[in-house]
């Protein structure tokens with residue numbers, strides 16, 4: 427089985443209505459899996475038995491299981507950077523042993539985890555104070571993987587918050603930090619500078635601005651700063667005392683880092699015990715990914731559905747549609763996770779990729795998206811596979827009628843995508859409204875839904891810290907499996923470098939200290955327009 431065979435299978439599937447697959451009794455059971463509070467339904471896709479076995483043999487031929495084991499064993503599978511990939515160690519139980527270059531990394535992980543918990547307890551209890559008293563607000567300054575995970579997690583688990591208020595600043599646009607600090611009291615604010623490299627220009631610019639803001643109100647601003655980084659030399663240079671520096675190793679990629687020190691703001695929001703539940707959820711998904719047969723393995727199945735839709739059927743994008751307002755930042759988080767990991771045109775060995783790279787990932791929570799872009803999903807010419815997510819229960823039992831409406835909407839959307847509405851039915855509707863002849867036909871055509879549009883639905887009971895941990899680890903491993911099947915390295919991100927280099931080179935030009943000579947005509951004109959405004 428290879429990508430050419432997959433394309434042939436996909437060509438056959440194009441004329442097969444998904445709905446017809448439900449004529450086989452038991453399809454919903456056969457094309458769904460349950461695992462530990464999660465239910466993944468992929469029966470509303472154009473995958474039948476034959477497709478499924480072809481996809482599974484693609485996973486076998488590309489050595490998914492062996493590569494998975496290599497990742498967990500600490501092998502240097504991030505080959506372009508010569509690094510292991512062990513974010514799973516951050517959520518592993520204290521008792522296990524995980525070796526990188528012969529050394530067990532777990533004692534270090536556990537020690538940092540315990541230091542984070544101690545610091546968190548001190549902040550939450552008021553043992554650690556600002557220079558004006560108990561900490562009321564925490565500002566996490568970071569970007570990319572040092573922002574999206576904590577932002578997503580803090581919002582997702584807001585019903586568990588019982589600590590200080592958490593704020594996030596990521597953009598180098600001064601508006602972001604100005605708006606965030608405007609309402610805060612520097613004497614009772616803790617600033618966390620989150621940066622794996624402690625070198626990212628946006629984060630360091632914002633951190634310096636925050637320190638200047640604090641210095642106007644307190645005598646030793648550094649005492650109200652903490653740092654999360656792999657670069658302890660740079661954190662010391664910035665003036666943050668080692669007891670408030672929480673380090674991690676280069677085998678944790680930025681977009682995979684919310685399980686360790688980068689998750690400190692989440693730990694402060696919900697407390698160490700609940701943060702541990704989040705880690706346990708992730709660890710449970712790790713165990714499932716390592717042990718379950720490929721055909722019952724949730725990350726593998728999500729990956730195979732993704733490969734089928736993008737590389738097989740040629741659908742350019744996929745939408746992530748959580749029917750859970752608190753997951754409003756999940757699509758943005760998954761954009762980095764999936765697109766920075768698998769948006770690559772060169773295979774691990776340096777050759778051109780034999781097929782399309784990872785898809786564009788986008789989305790918004792339902793029901794909001796329904797009133798914005800679902801028009802295109804239902805009637806546009808592009809087919810967008812939709813990944814719905816819904817909790818069986820919400821955190822507001824007193825508002826249960828809201829939740830039932832939410833669920834009804836989620837299920838109705840996947841049903842509408844599957845079944846559509848025929849021209850015949852649309853004609854009946856328009857005739858009932860009194861339309862006739864040519865006008866009836868014209869009006870009816872606008873009301874046709876082609877249907878036969880694929881979707882999956884992930885149901886969980888309630889969005890607890892544990893469930894969130896499972897879901898995030900599920901997506902991490904899905905991205906890994908897709909990367910293995912595509913033959914690329916999901917753990918580097920060379921594609922972000924060129925823009926950074928050019929931005930640094932443009933700074934002196936914008937400062938008027940260097941000429942724009944050598945720049946292309948468009949860039950020169952843009953510089954002129956901005957400088958003369």
Ligand SMILES: O=P(O)(O)OC[C@H]1O[C@H](O)[C@H](O)[C@@H](O)[C@@H]1O
Pocket residue numbers: 569570571572620621622623624625626629680681766919922
């Ligand atoms: O955590 P930092 O070192 O500040 O990096 C922040 C982010 O910037 C980089 O440009 C990468 O694209 C991201 O993967 C990373 O998460």
